[in-house]
Amino acid sequence: MGSPSEESFTEIYRRYFSPDEDAAEEEAVTSACTFVLQTFAHIRPPPPPRPILRRTYILRDREAANERLMKDYFDAAPVHGPNVFRRRFRMSQRLFLRINNDLENTYDFFKQRMDARGYLGFTSIQKVTSALRVLAYGNTYDINDEYLKMAEKTTRDTLEHFCYGICQLYGKRYLRNPTWNDLQKIYEVHLEKHGIPGMIGSLDCRQWRWYNCPTAWRGQHTRGDQKGPTLVLQGVASYDLWVWSAFFGVAGCFNDINTLEASPLIEGYISGTIPKAGFHANGNDYEYGYYLGDGIYPEYSIIVKTFSETFDEKRKYFKKLQESSRKDIERCFGVLQQRWHFIRNPCRMWHKDKIRMAMYACIILHNMIIEDDGKAICQNYIPEDLVELPQATTEERLANAQLLRSREIHNTLKADLVEHAWAIRPIRSNNDHDEDSEEEV
Secondary structure (H helix, E strand, C coil), rough: CCCCCCCHHHHHCCCCCCCCCCHHHHHHHHHHHHHHHHHHHHHHHCCCCCCCCCCCCCCCCCHHHHHHHHHHHHHCCCCCCHHHHHHHHHHHHHHHHHHHHHHHHCCCCCCCCECCCCCEEHHHHHHHHHHHHHHCCCCCHHHHCCCCCCHHHHHHHHHHHHHHHHHHHHHHHHCCCHHHHHHHHHHHHHHCCCCCCCEEEEEEEEEEECCCCCHHHHHCCCCCCCCCCCCEEEEEEECCCCCCEEEEEEECCCCCCHHHHCCCCHHHHHCCCCCCCCCCEEEECCCEEEEEEEEEEEEEEECCCCCCCCCCCHHHHHHHHHHHCCCCHHHHHHHHHCCCCCCCCCCCCCCHHHHHHHHHHHHHHHHHHHHCCCCCCCCCCCCHCCCCCCCCCCCHHHHHHHCCCCCCHHHHHHHHHHHHHCCCCCCCCCCHHHHHHHCCC
């Protein structure tokens, strides 16, 4: 409660005393009230000053952390061998140093510089190690404070710059559409491993839980079969688990059909930018290859599904062949989540563009590891093979869309594949049947 004012004292005097008193007496009372108010103002203690809140500063020994990291993994005689390095960094030391040198030579963020105090900052090896540890183990951003002496904000900024740099430097090569030469090698390997010609890869979708989805977006990112908001990833993988097509970022309410229609994969066939690499099956020629899909996908000319019911041995054999070959994409998703726990755990980022960049960075690193291990089907990359085909006209787009959604071509292709797979199936001898019977007994 505040102190009484001068007007309040004057009002009290006029209310209880005669208003016809002398002006001198009224002036005396007013002076007395003013004196009392000034006395109260001097007696009241002044308000305490507001405290100055300063940020807590932690002196981190970056140089000692860098020396310990180099001694553990990068010296001539490191403490941990190559097997431990591969298990903790998810890649060989050769590939790690290649990525580190490219990032350091291209971006100033990964160069060691002086900070505002005149101290040396983190080295590029420390920053790349920090980003890979977060992606590999899926930990929080403050996990590197003890070993690398890196604060939480620095770790978060390093991860964002790392994912952006990986996508910019290697996205054109390791997220490319297969060229004509690539398709010929893929056809050959899939015919040998799966026994069906013209197969490009397996097609499927996977949900990624978005923990920090904004409340206003939760409705469109939530589906009934998921526990919370999700984002959808559509991928195409071949036998070597190489991801040839990746489309990520649509809302979780989309099913596989909606995601396929919104993906650049369909747009590439309609616009005519996909190279024509034909194949031969059961005496018929086809201009484009195809993808193996499950039962939800539509009957398009580039998608081959299995049979819901089998009436003869040929369809029964093809059903088993198609379902076993389609596991390539399932194995690829499993390897991705096991290798990068960051995309196996719920995503805690806020912005969609950063989430999309992190997903694509994990896929690019996955393809780089396959190539570095020598397991890729298309091991030799030739930049000259990446030829940008001209965009189709409006009439050509309409014709391509009609051929793409032709159910007649879809049924004819499936029938030819059934006959072709049955004709080249491995013939089992009677001794093999006798051995199986003995094993069953």
